[in-house]
Amino acid sequence: MTADIIDGKAFAAGLRNKVAGHVARLVADHGITPGLAVVLVGDDPASDVYVRSKGRMTKAAGMLSVEHRLPADTTQDDLLALVARLNADRAIHGILVQLPLPKGIDEARVLATILPAKDVDGFHISNVGLLAVGQRAMVPCTPLGCILMLREHLGDLSGLDAVVIGRSNIVGKPMAQLLLGENCTVTLAHSRTRDLAGVVRRADIVVAAVGRPCMVTADWIKPGATVIDVGINRTDAGLVGDVDFAGVAAVAGAITPVPGGVGPMTIACLLANTVTACCRANGLPEPMGLTL
Template sequence: MTATIIDGKAFAARIRGEVAEHVARLKEAHSITPGLAVVLVGEDPASQVYVRNKHAQTLEAGMESFEHRLPADTPEADLLDLVARLNADPAVHGILVQLPLPGHVDAEKVINAIDPAKDVDGFHISNVGLLGTGQKAMVPCTPLGCLMMLRDHLGSLSGLEAVVIGRSNIVGKPMAQLLLGDSCTVTVAHSRTRDLPGVVRRADIVVAAVGRPEMVEGDWIKPGATVIDVGINRVDAPEKGEGKTRLVGDCDFESCAAVAGAITPVPGGVGPMTIACLLANTLTACCRANGLPEPEGLTA
């Protein structure tokens, strides 16, 4: 068996196109433009690239983009003051504070200072609680992207057995809640799970988000299962030359693709969906703030 490759890059482009269409209709019918504010503290190179991509894609979707770049030594109180100003700004519908933050800043304190209705990352404790109790919430972008791809490929997820490998607050836990919401039977596994391969072999859906390069092997996969690889790991690639690296997921792609029914590649799978879902969340937040219908197909 050779797995179908789930093209996250193409799917994300489709989502961004749908968002742009909704934004254009909002402008025309209601003179409303969704606005996303991104706050970057410090000069982490990966964060800078990510923020630059967010800015470009926000503008492409027809939204307002508000960037706030602060030096690494910015006092926590100043960052909290900025968050408070963005909370009060009616032009800002979504607020994202780029992680990681410098060590002197309490990240949880900052995240929980964001207005939950503008928390387009879905990390505020109120949104975590709403998602966990099956209520309307802002949903973390990466799990939302995974859910969209699963629904698109499989249709109804009801009754399927799903194993989420990883228990982080950013991916593993919210992913499990979303799958439960779609009536899957869900197991949350992790690096300390006894007989992890045996647990994974039961699954119709495998979401690998454990952060260990190529940990999940092909003989762990149930024939025909759908595998969503969230991992992004940089490993040495001596075949490319001295000091060169390559990106791999949490799954050994070749062996898993030989058994699975469908699989996301790394790169080009889950990664592109994250910013697309950030834009979708900003649009959703804007619609909710203005008492307008939420965009269909772009929420959980």
């Protein structure tokens, strides 16, 4: 068996095109331009690359892109004051504070200061709670991208056995909630799970999000399963995922590559969330194809 390759790069390009179409209609029909503000504190190289990419793609979609680059010695009070100004700015519909923040700044407090309606990262505790009880929420971008690709590839997910490896607040936990919302039978596995390989082996859907290079091997995978690899690990051999791609691709029915799988979907979903937030703020119908 040779797995189908789920092309996240192509899927993300299609999603960004949908976003651009919705933005054009918002501008033409209502005179409204969705606005995304990104705040970067410090000079972390990886964060800098990510923020520049976000800004470029936001502008390409016809949206307002605002960047606030603050020095590493910015105080927590100054950062909170900036977030408060962005909360009050009606031209800004989405706010993203790039993580990690420098030492001495309480990330939880900063994220809690962002208005839930503008929390396009989906990290605010209010959005976390709404997602947990199945109500309308801003959904974290990476899990949202995963579920959109799974829907596209598999169609109805109802009744499928899904295993999420990793219980982070950013990916693992919200991913499990989204799969429950699709009526999957969900196991959230982690470092303390007994017989992890055996647990994973029964799954129709495997989502790996642990940050350990090539941890998931072919003998863990049920033949024909769909494997979503969220991991991005820098090694001497280059970027690799949490899944042994070559080995697992010989067993699985479908798999996302690294790079070119889940990664491109994260920014595309950030743009989609911003358009959704804009529509909600203005009492307009939520755009079809961008939300769950």
